[in-house]
Amino acid sequence: MKITRNTIAKTEIRNLINSSKVALSHAEIQQALNNICDRVTIYRVLDRLVEEGLVHKIVNVDGVIKYAECHECAGEHHHHNHIHFSCQKCKSVTCLEDVEPFFNLPKQYKVMEMNFTLSGLCPQCS
Amino acid sequence: MKITRNTIAKTEIRNLINSSKVALSHAEIQQALNNICDRVTIYRVLDRLVEEGLVHKIVNVDGVIKYAECHECAGEHHHHNHIHFSCQKCKSVTCLEDVEPFFNLPKQYKVMEMNFTLSGLCPQCS
DNA sequence: TTTTAAAATGCAACACTATTGCGTTAATTT
């Protein structure tokens, strides 16, 4: 694995994601960071965090990618089989780490990643 | 419900989607249509087809939206609880209409839509 | 501590997907 360095941007972005109850988009992170770094740097830091297994990506129903903390992925491959909930009213995306769906897939398919997203109204908004 | 008209573009796009074994993106549809209409028209037709319950959207793992035929949605609300498979090699996105995941969601959540996408290698590519 | 290698950054340009406004065209209804 490639050597990575700890920088201010990386530390700040990681803290932001880890202290957030909901998944964050690039735009939301940029907003919160108050120009401590360039927007391209944010994209690159996020890529690194995903690479290192510290953060995982969620493709939201509108196609925008959100990022959330990983809990047991560091080092190894990501293995996220939990569901995400995207609220149509408050626009929040939440990891439901306890909710893992079951399904019967034909054996010929080789699964590398999963993306389960429900959308509707979250408990606060319904 | 609003009145809709049958136009050449709509007919062609619908035929294209219905005769395809895989879900199609806007770009792929435009490619196949050979400039019979403007690219904006394709977006608008796709919106209408979704609205009418003839076609459903799939958000692919890269954030690009793909479109596939609906089988039992016309008129009513969309109710797609089947899984989609996105092949990392041939880039195809396939509806697995028989594969419906089961999960236990806390009751406070009100689900309107579901988006289940797996990525990896399809039978042809693995 | 100073030197050094290369990881990380800033900035500008670019690519791709999708949306909006508005004047014009064409599908239905009468």
Place this chain on the structure above:
DNA sequence: AAATTAACGCAATAGTGTTGCATTTTAAAA
């Protein structure tokens, strides 16, 4: 055939994400 308005084309704009390259910064080696 005339009237209504859904649908269209075109140009402009917005949003998200990527790439190239010169410069800065980190962390390890000397």
